[in-house]
Amino acid sequence: MARRVLIKGNEAIAMGAIEAGCRFYFGYPITPQNEIPEYMSMAMPKLGGTFLQAESEVASINMLLGAAATGARVMTSSSSPGISLKQEGISYLAGSQIPGVIVNMSRSGPGLGGIHPSQGDYFQSTRGGGHGDYRTLVLAPSTAQENYDLTMLAFDLAEKYRNPVMILGDALIGQIKEPVELKSYRKKPQDKPWALTGAKGRHGQILKSLFLADGELTDHNWMLAKKYKSMEKEVRFETYRAEDAQLMLVAFGSVGRILKTSVDILREKGKAVGLLRPITVYPFPKQAVRQAAEEAKALMVMELNTGQMVEDVKLAAECACPVDFYGRPPGSIPTPDELAKEAMKVWRKRGLK
Amino acid sequence: MPQVKVISERCKGCGLCVLACPKNNLALGKEYNAQGYAYVTFNSDGKCTGCAFCAELCPDMALRPYKEERS
Amino acid sequence: MSAKPKLKQVFDRPKSLKDVPYHYCPGCHHGLIHRLVAEQIDAFGLQESTLAAASVGCSVLLYDYFDVDIVESPHGRAAAVATGLKRAKPDSFVFTYQGDGDLAAIGTAEIVHAANRGEKITVIFVNNAVFGMTGGQMAPTTLEGQVTTTSPYGRSAAEAGLPIRVCEMLSTLEGTAFAARVAVDNIKNLKKAKAALKRAFTYQTKGWGFSFVEFLSSCPTNWKMTPEEANARVGKEMADYFPLGVYKDVRAN
Numbered sequence: 111m112a113r114r115v116l117i118k119g120n121e122a123i124a125m126g127a128i129e130a131g132c133r134f135y136f137g138y139p140i141t142p143q144n145e146i147p148e149y150m151s152m153a154m155p156k157l158g159g160t161f162l163q164a165e166s167e168v169a170s171i172n173m174l175l176g177a178a179a180t181g182a183r184v185m186t187s188s189s190s191p192g193i194s195l196k197q198e199g200i201s202y203l204a205g206s207q208i209p210g211v212i213v214n215m216s217r218s219g220p221g222l223g224g225i226h227p228s229q230g231d232y233f234q235s236t237r238g239g240g241h242g243d244y245r246t247l248v249l250a251p252s253t254a255q256e257n258y259d260l261t262m263l264a265f266d267l268a269e270k271y272r273n274p275v276m277i278l279g280d281a282l283i284g285q286i287k288e289p290v291e292l293k294s295y296r297k298k299p300q301d302k303p304w305a306l307t308g309a310k311g312r313h314g315q316i317l318k319s320l321f322l323a324d325g326e327l328t329d330h331n332w333m334l335a336k337k338y339k340s341m342e343k344e345v346r347f348e349t350y351r352a353e354d355a356q357l358m359l360v361a362f363g364s365v366g367r368i369l370k371t372s373v374d375i376l377r378e379k380g381k382a383v384g385l386l387r388p389i390t391v392y393p394f395p396k397q398a399v400r401q402a403a404e405e406a407k408a409l410m411v412m413e414l415n416t417g418q419m420v421e422d423v424k425l426a427a428e429c430a431c432p433v434d435f436y437g438r439p440p441g442s443i444p445t446p447d448e449l450a451k452e453a454m455k456v457w458r459k460r461g462l463k
Numbered sequence: 464m465p466q467v468k469v470i471s472e473r474c475k476g477c478g479l480c481v482l483a484c485p486k487n488n489l490a491l492g493k494e495y496n497a498q499g500y501a502y503v504t505f506n507s508d509g510k511c512t513g514c515a516f517c518a519e520l521c522p523d524m525a526l527r528p529y530k531e532e533r534s
Numbered sequence: 535m536s537a538k539p540k541l542k543q544v545f546d547r548p549k550s551l552k553d554v555p556y557h558y559c560p561g562c563h564h565g566l567i568h569r570l571v572a573e574q575i576d577a578f579g580l581q582e583s584t585l586a587a588a589s590v591g592c593s594v595l596l597y598d599y600f601d602v603d604i605v606e607s608p609h610g611r612a613a614a615v616a617t618g619l620k621r622a623k624p625d626s627f628v629f630t631y632q633g634d635g636d637l638a639a640i641g642t643a644e645i646v647h648a649a650n651r652g653e654k655i656t657v658i659f660v661n662n663a664v665f666g667m668t669g670g671q672m673a674p675t676t677l678e679g680q681v682t683t684t685s686p687y688g689r690s691a692a693e694a695g696l697p698i699r700v701c702e703m704l705s706t707l708e709g710t711a712f713a714a715r716v717a718v719d720n721i722k723n724l725k726k727a728k729a730a731l732k733r734a735f736t737y738q739t740k741g742w743g744f745s746f747v748e749f750l751s752s753c754p755t756n757w758k759m760t761p762e763e764a765n766a767r768v769g770k771e772m773a774d775y776f777p778l779g780v781y782k783d784v785r786a787n
Binding site: 134136160162164165166168169170172173174175176177178179180182184198199202206208306307308309310311313314315316317318319320 | 581582583584585587588594597600601602603604605606607608611614615616617618619620621622623626643644646647651
């Protein structure tokens with residue numbers, strides 16, 4: 111029984127988590143995501159769940175690790191500087207194969223930066239972020255509806271792969287208020303034989319990431335690498351008016367949503383411009399980008415940073431066509447018109463008709 | 464007569480049991496175990512009361528004291 | 535002819551400790567403290583309901599010794615991990631086992647806040663006044679004048695402050711229900727340590743609140759002493775600065 115509600119993007123994340131059965135939330139306040147802990151603080155006690163405002167982002171990722179080790183669905187959220195603090199914990203989750211959902215409503219950096227929407231954490235999210243050879247599944251919503259849907263999906267993927275999963279949003283997607291269609295989550299909970307539930311009728315189980323015996327860690331890392339390769343089947347992306355595109359714009363998150371209007375503006379002018387919007391930025395939609403690079407005359411990446419996802423696009427395009435870039439480091443949100451103008455610069459530069 | 468069995472392979476020759484024994488029934492020996500430690504030996508000279516202080520203070524649980532069962 | 539008297543074994547390894555040799559140095563008190571904790575797990579019948587948060591230090595290999603469910607925690611974070619364990623499974627028995635680097639250096643925020651929230655967990659704090667596993671560097675509990683690999687001229691109060699008395703500090707928090715400092719350098723102290731652990735376990739099994747037991751411990755290798763000398767230092771120099779005793783017992787009559 112669907113219901114439409116007008117809610118903030120941040121609230122949609124909290125509601126999606128709860129609908130997916132998350133009953134443990136540990137977090138710490140930081141702009142621009144405070145609606146998430148605030149919503150959880152109100153909702154969890156009513157559901158018999160646990161909300162705990164931890165003493166820091168470091169403490170909260172570790173509380174997540176403990177609760178998730180028992181097999182529970184657990185979430186934490188923060189924004190860029192706080193996500194930096196969580197990196198060690200995320201690495202431990204990956205190494206110990208403990209699932210968990212970590213929400214990053216990115217703000218501007220580096221350092222204290224600002225509270226503007228930003229896409230400066232792309233590298234941090236997709237290149238590990240923490241130490242060691244691991245990967246985190248990263249979902250990049252662009253609307254409050256996607257916040258809701260992808261958060262629910264995040265819990266399933268985290269458990270399916272016994273891995274941390276990150277929701278990579280930003281201040282715009284967190285603060286925006288828009289209609290969201292609520293859904294009923296009906297999936298059966300997965301069996302978790304690895305979970306720590308007390309050694310009843312069995313020996314004690316261990317969840318750890320330390321492997322000191324000769325060759326043990328080599329094998330462990332190859333096992334993880336194999337797992338990450340198998341995550342490639344979770345690739346998700348969206349194309350918009352892309353069928354005959356001469357110039358394919360590639361963007362994620364809030365830039366992805368702004369560009370839909372830019373594409374409409376350009377199509378209005380008779381320019382065959384389309385949009386490819388990755389929804390998983392890890393695993394990256396390499397095949398879709400490669401295909402776009404073969405079919406279009408040029409790709410153009412636009413991001414709220416000085417150039418991060420553009421590297422993945424270039425790698426995936428494998429030189430099948432030129433890849434241009436327009437970056438807008440955080441501090442001002444670009445309008446559809448501004449981005450359409452930037453696309454036209456490339457259109458002309460590449461001699462497209 | 465009470466006695467103390469030494470699990471020689473677990474003994475690290477730390478000497479804490481020697482300190483602990485109120486009757487001086489333990490002493491580090493001259494034989495080495497496979498780990499290279501000169502393990503402790505129990506001198507049964509009738510003074511042992513089976514108090515188990517040695518075992519209680521052995522960090523490696525290498526001692527098993529026995530006491531006479533009262534009938 | 536009188537029958538030979540039957541001999542009864544009066545000491546054995548606790549059931550919840552695996553029958554494997556310890557990697558700990560000769561004379562290290564970790565072996566004793568592990569055993570005392572395992573004895574209480576057995577006495578209270580908790581082997582099947584214990585969830586432990588191991589930490590980083592010499593005792594990182596705790597999971598090789600305790601036959602219970604264990605999760606490894608990042609350095610300093612065991613109290614936060616234990617918070618997650620206990621909140622997710624309130625009927626389980628949750629303990630952490632941490633050294634002075636883990637708890638009193640990098641983990642200071644986590645232990646203070648777990649205690650302050652009154653988390654219903656039991657924290658075992660092994661204080662040997664040095665960072666053992668990493669080769670003997672200065673710790674927050676290193677005594678003034680003590681030579682370590684990062685205080686080669688002896689700890690100077692002017693440079694590094696004086697050692698932190700964790701038991702006293704945590705006792706000032708409303709959330710701390712039971713806090714005691716014990717040692718295992720002789721039988722008398724060992725027996726008091728057993729009693730303190732029993733009380734700490736009672737606090738958790740009865741749901742009375744946060745319980746904390748600080749064990750003064752020896753580190754012969756990094757103190758550059760024989761096991762006997764190190765053992766003596768625990769009872770004298772260490773206990774002088776870190777007095778033994780029960781500092782808080784809110785349910786005491």
